[in-house]
Amino acid sequence: MRSTGFWLLSFFLIAGTLAQAAQVAGTVTDRTTGKPAVGDEVVMLDVQAAMNQVAHTTTDSKGHYSLTAPGDGPYLVRVTHQGAGYFIAAPPGGGGSGDIPVYDVAAKVEGVRLEADVIEAESDNGQLKVNERYFVHNTSVPPVTQWSPKSFEVVLPPGAVLAGAGGQRPGGLPTSINLQPTGEKNHYAFNFPIQPDDGDKDTMFQISYALPYTDGKFAFQSLLTLPSDNVAVLLPKSMTFTPGSDADFKAVNEDPNVQTFLMRNAAANKPIDFTISGEGAIPREAQGGSDAGAQAQQGAATAGSTPGGGIGEPIDTPDPLSKYKWWILGGLALLLATAAAFLLRKPTAAVAGAPGQALPLDSGLSTMSFAPVVGKNALLNALKDELFALESEKIAGTLPVDEYAEQKAALETVLKRALKKQ
Secondary structure, three states: OHHHHHHHHHHHHHHHHHHHOEEEEEEEEEOOOOEEOOOOEEEEEEHHHOOEEEEEEEOOOOOEEEEEEOOOOOEEEEEEEOOEEEEEEOOHHHOOOOOEEEOOEEOOOOOEEEEEEEEEEEEEOOEEEEEEEEEEEEOOOOOOEEOOOOOEEEEOOOOOEEEEEEEEOOOOOOEEOOOEEOOOOOEEEEOOOEOOOEOOEOEEEEEEEEEEOOOOEEEEEEOOOOOEEEEEEEEEOOOEEEEOOOOOOEEOOOOOOEEEEEEEEEOOOOOEEEEEEOOOOOOHHHOOOOOHHHHHHHHHHHHHOOHHHOOOOOOOOOOOOHHHHHHHOOOOEOHHHHHHHHHHOOOOOOOOOOOOOOOOOOOOOHHHHEOOOOOHHHHHHHHHHHHHHHHHHHHHOOOOHHHHHHHHHHHHHHHHHHHHOO
């Protein structure tokens, strides 16, 4: 009797497991060629198990794939096309489309341009803290992803101590990235894909760093690796901005809490000189304001109606940075993804060749760098994206095995705790 009961129990457990299993199917389309992507690897990753692979297949001659989810998820589906990864959240219960668009890959792509370099700075305890964000368009025709170990290069000021870096694909979630030295002093590269724009959504890169500021003054010689339609500098009202003789900055003071200085048509590899002095912090109430959504909507409408997709408004019209304010002042930065990386990864070392030590976690930089948590879904999605980035680094071979195992275990613990609070 005990044996019969055991088998009946086993049967119902197996039946329950099978009932939860669901098929995720879709088509992978190469948007560069307009044809099905044939022979691409497709895997399913278990978000709650630190992105462990739970199913695997390849696309057939029509670009179709089908995977079986072992439970009710959540899962991610990743397809690898010409070495670059593209992913979607697996439709719950197999009830939605699993279609995935991909693009061919090239190291350099015509149509990649820098729309804006936005520098946000404030001072604290003898340091100048800087968040710098780059908005990069990819309007290639046909659409091609620019991706290589040096997809996008940045130049840090001398003496900078790197605190973090991240990127965001068009329409995707922000994720942290390990900057790689290029071999040239103060030059670093993002190994991160610059996908074709998704409507008015482009690719965003960010770096956060600290500079020595003991005399209350710092002279920048900002250097861009691509021409930029716009360069903007944002400062607290209590600080002073002095442009260099060849830097044609104009004040745009529509925001009562922040000074904004804007320069158009900056050339690549030509220093942009300006000096920041004084003390002050950008008021926290200026970040994440209630009008952020309206500003974003206004910015999107402006971008869609102006030639070239730039900021589009003349310098003397109200708030020409409205397209970016909801990112800049809202402190979008890297949401929780980078915060998780800061907390769970090993302490960041000082930038190679730069004096000083890395900033401690309680240095106050996080108040400028990270947005307030906007809800449990945002928190969970950011953690999921960080786990995905971790797997991508492992595949690319840019993360040592011991660090991968340590970070994976830590992120899995945080994610499971967050899921329990849902």
